[in-house]
Amino acid sequence: MKDVARLAGVSTMTVSRVVNGEAGVGPETAARVERAIRGLGYQRDAVARQLRRKGQLTQTIGLLVDNVADPFMAAFASAAEDVARQRGNVVLIGSSRDDLRREREVIAAFTSRRVDGMILIPVEGSHRFLLPSMATGTHVVCADRRAPGLDVDTVIVDNRDAVREAVGHLVAHGHRRIAFLGDRKEIWTLAERRTGYTEALAEAGIPLDPGLVRHGLRVASDAAAAVTGLLAAPDPPTAVLAGNDIVAVGVLETLPPAVAMIAFGDFVLADRISPPVTVVSQDPVAIGTTAAHLLFARIHGDTSPPRTVTLPTRLITRGSGELPARVGA
Amino acid sequence: MKDVARLAGVSTMTVSRVVNGEAGVGPETAARVERAIRGLGYQRDAVARQLRRKGQLTQTIGLLVDNVADPFMAAFASAAEDVARQRGNVVLIGSSRDDLRREREVIAAFTSRRVDGMILIPVEGSHRFLLPSMATGTHVVCADRRAPGLDVDTVIVDNRDAVREAVGHLVAHGHRRIAFLGDRKEIWTLAERRTGYTEALAEAGIPLDPGLVRHGLRVASDAAAAVTGLLAAPDPPTAVLAGNDIVAVGVLETLPPAVAMIAFGDFVLADRISPPVTVVSQDPVAIGTTAAHLLFARIHGDTSPPRTVTLPTRLITRGSGELPARVGA
DNA sequence: CTGAAAGCGCTAACAT
DNA sequence: ATGTTAGCGCTTTCAG
Numbered sequence: 001m002k003d004v005a006r007l008a009g010v011s012t013m014t015v016s017r018v019v020n021g022e023a024g025v026g027p028e029t030a031a032r033v034e035r036a037i038r039g040l041g042y043q044r045d046a047v048a049r050q051l052r053r054k055g056q057l058t059q060t061i062g063l064l065v066d067n068v069a070d071p072f073m074a075a076f077a078s079a080a081e082d083v084a085r086q087r088g089n090v091v092l093i094g095s096s097r098d099d100l101r102r103e104r105e106v107i108a109a110f111t112s113r114r115v116d117g118m119i120l121i122p123v124e125g126s127h128r129f130l131l132p133s134m135a136t137g138t139h140v141v142c143a144d145r146r147a148p149g150l151d152v153d154t155v156i157v158d159n160r161d162a163v164r165e166a167v168g169h170l171v172a173h174g175h176r177r178i179a180f181l182g183d184r185k186e187i188w189t190l191a192e193r194r195t196g197y198t199e200a201l202a203e204a205g206i207p208l209d210p211g212l213v214r215h216g217l218r219v220a221s222d223a224a225a226a227v228t229g230l231l232a233a234p235d236p237p238t239a240v241l242a243g244n245d246i247v248a249v250g251v252l253e254t255l256p257p258a259v260a261m262i263a264f265g266d267f268v269l270a271d272r273i274s275p276p277v278t279v280v281s282q283d284p285v286a287i288g289t290t291a292a293h294l295l296f297a298r299i300h301g302d303t304s305p306p307r308t309v310t311l312p313t314r315l316i317t318r319g320s321g322e323l324p325a326r327v328g329a
Numbered sequence: 330m331k332d333v334a335r336l337a338g339v340s341t342m343t344v345s346r347v348v349n350g351e352a353g354v355g356p357e358t359a360a361r362v363e364r365a366i367r368g369l370g371y372q373r374d375a376v377a378r379q380l381r382r383k384g385q386l387t388q389t390i391g392l393l394v395d396n397v398a399d400p401f402m403a404a405f406a407s408a409a410e411d412v413a414r415q416r417g418n419v420v421l422i423g424s425s426r427d428d429l430r431r432e433r434e435v436i437a438a439f440t441s442r443r444v445d446g447m448i449l450i451p452v453e454g455s456h457r458f459l460l461p462s463m464a465t466g467t468h469v470v471c472a473d474r475r476a477p478g479l480d481v482d483t484v485i486v487d488n489r490d491a492v493r494e495a496v497g498h499l500v501a502h503g504h505r506r507i508a509f510l511g512d513r514k515e516i517w518t519l520a521e522r523r524t525g526y527t528e529a530l531a532e533a534g535i536p537l538d539p540g541l542v543r544h545g546l547r548v549a550s551d552a553a554a555a556v557t558g559l560l561a562a563p564d565p566p567t568a569v570l571a572g573n574d575i576v577a578v579g580v581l582e583t584l585p586p587a588v589a590m591i592a593f594g595d596f597v598l599a600d601r602i603s604p605p606v607t608v609v610s611q612d613p614v615a616i617g618t619t620a621a622h623l624l625f626a627r628i629h630g631d632t633s634p635p636r637t638v639t640l641p642t643r644l645i646t647r648g649s650g651e652l653p654a655r656v657g658a
Numbered sequence: 659c660t661g662a663a664a665g666c667g668c669t670a671a672c673a674t
Numbered sequence: 675a676t677g678t679t680a681g682c683g684c685t686t687t688c689a690g
Contacts, residue, residue: 001683011661016685024659041461046441047387048683050376052666058376060421060442067407071597074403078396081424085431090438092389093422095410102414109419112375113389132370252601268400269598272581330667340677345669355675377667380682 001042008036019044050114061295062092062110062118064103072245072265072284073121076143079288080119087296089116098184098218100125111138117295119288122147124186139298143291145188153294154308157282159189159264162313163196164203166241166262166280169315171204174325175239175260177212179230181223181251182243185215193243193264212237223250231256238325248277260323262315271318278321282313330371337365348373379443390624391421391439391447393432401574401594401613402450405472408617409448416625418445427513427547429454440467446624448617451476453515468627472620474517482623483637486611488518488593491642492525493532495570495591495609498644500533503654504568504589506541508559510552510580511572514544522572522593541566552579560585567654577606589652591644600647607650611642 005012010029017025018033025033036042050058061084065073081091092115094106103123107130110118117139120127127147134140134152142154170178180197182190194213201208211233214226223242227250230237239260242248248263248270255261257275266281290309315321334341339358346354347362354362365371379387390413394402410420421444423435432452436459439447446468449456456476463469463481471483499507509526511519523542530537540562543555552571556579559566568589571577577592577599584590586604595610619638644650 012684013661014659017660020685026659029659041464043437043441043462045443045683047376047379047443048666049685050666051380051668051683052685063422068397068410069400069404069407071398071400071403074400075398077422078398078424081397081422085423085435090435090442091422093392093406093410093420094414095407106414106419108372112372113419114374114376133372135370249597252598267597268578269581269596269602272602273598274603341668342677343675346676349669353675358675374667377682378669380667380684381669383682 001044003040004033004036004042007040008033057116057299058114059089060092060113060115061089061292061299062094062107062115064094064096064106064110064118064120064122066098066121066123067095068093070246071267072144072282075284076121076288079285080292083289083292083296089296096121096123098123098187104129107133116299117141119143119291119295120147121145122150122188124148124184124188139295141291141295141298143287148188152306153291153298154306155287155291155294155311156308157287157311157313159192159313160196160199162280162282162315163193163241163264164200165315166264166321167197167200168203169278169317169321170239170241170260170262171200171206173239173260173322176204176206176325177209177235177237178206178239178241179212179214179237180241180243181214181217181226181247183215183217183247190215190243197241217243217247217250220246220250220253223247224253227251227254231259239321239323248279252277258323258326260321260325262321266316273320275320275323276318278318279316280313281316283311286311330373332369333362333365333371336369337362386445386628387443388416388418389421389442389444390418390621390628391423391436391444393423393425393435393439393447393449393451395427395450395452396424397422399575400596404613405450405617408614409621412618412621412625425450425452427452427516433458436462445628446470448472448620448624449476450474451479451517453477453513453517468624470620470624470627472616477517481635482620482627483635484616484620484623484640485637486616486640486642488521488642489525489528491609491611491644492522492570492593493529494644495593495650496526496529497533498607498646498650499568499570499589499591500529500535502568502589502651505533505535505654506538506564506566507535507568507570508541508543508566509570509572510543510546510555510576512544512546512576519544519572526570546572546576546579549575549579549582552576553582556580556583560588568650568652577608581606587652587655589650589654591650595645602649604649604652605647607647608645609642610645612640615640 001012005015084091096103100123111133119141121144127150140152217223242251242263245265245267263279266279270277330341334344413420425432440462448470450473456479469481546552571580571592574594574596592608595608599606
């Protein structure tokens with residue numbers, strides 16, 4: 001900046017004004033400064049700028065997901081990034097890999113870089129460690145899952161209700177032995193889905209068989225193995241509810257076409273499998289967009305009480321969820 | 330920091346030493362400082378820290394992809410982020426959406442935040458605008474695609490050869506009317522794949538029919554429409570080469586099972602479609618990991634001449650690419 | 659319309 | 675083992 005000022009024969013203050021497009025600079029001077037900037041390839045240092053303008057925004061937000069490679073998270077992140085970019089912000093991204101320690105590391109890296117706010121898909125566990133940062137003005141929005149003990153804007157879907165409907169749908173097609181396969185039951189969404197499953201069975205007067213519930217399936221192959229185990233049992237399920245997209249893919253590896261199935265979360269090619277897969281679809285783009293809008297509202301001064309936005313889900317019937325319970329099964 | 334110093338009854342310098350775990354602080358004093366830090370919830374300001382330690386690293390890298398929601402890019406980004414995190418770095422992410430102007434905006438946002446380096450999946454067009462930043466020490470690595478006119482480390486696969494092999498595979502199964510469907514032909518990877526297609530036909534002595542080549546298919550539905558168009562023609566193709574994963578999904582929407590197909594890029598459930606889809610698989614995780622390693626080597630002083638790492642691809646035969654050319658088609 | 663001085667939070671370099 | 679001084683690159687504040 002000093003170099004630019006020298007080359008243009010002005011003070012650094014004038015350069016600063018030009019760079020920031022502030023009024024009060026003679027057009028002649030401004031042009032000379034512009035030329036010097038281009039000549040030297042000068043670019044404002046956002047780091048130094050930020051330091052002086054205390055209380056101002058870094059125009060940087062943090063985005064914490066479980067794993068960017070997951071299609072749901074990827075679509076979610078993409079949508080949030082879109083909104084951020086439209087607002088001239090840049091996004092720091094990090095993955096928790098469902099590990100609280102790692103999540104804390106990532107969040108510490110965010111706050112030490114003075115992000116204006118962050119969107120979290122929180123892992124299980126207390127998030128009270130965020131309170132000091134929040135007290136100093138870092139805004140937090142949760143998406144997809146609630147963070148226990150954190151009273152912040154949250155964007156979710158009604159997982160419980162959606163699963164209750166899905167299981168009810170299977171019951172309506174004659175199923176009574178319905179398996180539930182999910183990722184770690186500590187994950188908020190999965191706990192909710194599991195509850196919906198339990199409630200639906202209770203409503204239908206079907207006793208819960210713990211042998212039909214498998215948790216902790218973190219990769220597709222876990223789910224495939226679980227299916228194999230279930231089917232080898234003396235009284236196998238006639239229908240399966242896959243708790244998320246990853247489990248769904250694993251289930252599809254081994255599930256015989258005659259066994260009914262509904263997956264939580266839509267996925268690419270679900271309609272090209274045989275039979276086409278009935279799913280509970282949720283909209284990751286809407287979740288990401290909504291969360292980002294909520295965050296920016298907070299960043300720009302919204303101080304209303306935290307609210308929860310519940311986005312709709314939709315049961316998309318494609319065939320796999322409408323298979324009848326096999327006679328004798 | 331001043332507050333911490335006051336509370337602990339020491340100078341800010343001592344606080345700085347404790348925060349940075351530097352030697353030369355009495356254990357007694359250190360403990361007092363630690364207590365003050367916790368009491369006040371103090372966290373070092375990475376922004377201010379960075380300013381003074383000029384020439385030091387921000388421990389932040391930029392990652393520019395075409396679109397995070399694309400499974401290939403998501404897996405790539407996830408792998409790169411993993412490496413960065415292991416090294417205590419944080420990742421700024423941005424999407425170009427295949428738009429040079431937007432790419433430049435994102436890159437400017439990166440450099441103004443003084444990233445130590447960045448990994449780019451570059452869009453088409455000159456990237457000479459990066460030269461000034463590179464001259465001032467911002468390291469750049471390209472992945473997946475080359476950036477014309479930019480002499481930097483690059484991680485790619487041999488798209489041309491891979492497609493030549495794939496088309497040869499179709500020819501070996503009797504196909505002579507092979508369609509090529511791709512995204513915008515300005516994208517480097519697609520140009521390469523297209524060249525491989527042309528070369529393979531030439532090797533087989535098959536004249537190139539421009540009517541069998543469709544470009545500019547950006548979303549799945551574009552590809553689906555293109556397939557419909559091709560099949561309605563008087564002399565339709567007996568085999569289709571899908572230029573990327575997105576096109577592949579679109580093709581699968583409408584392609585009759587009897588038409589052979591090979592897709593560039595593996596995708597989830599490719600083996601569950603009927604017939605299972607033969608693909609040219611590349612490894613996005615390896616690409617992301619390699620690119621990140623190259624970048625960190627540069628950041629930590631590697632000044633050897635830029636090199637290109639070419640990662641292997643693999644033709645995975647699953648059925649759709651081994652269908653015979655229908656007699657009379 | 660333009661500039662000089664001060665200082666943001668931190669740390670390198672040099673005392674003590 | 676601890677403190678003092680100065681300054682990173684920029685912008686706020688106040689004076690011309």
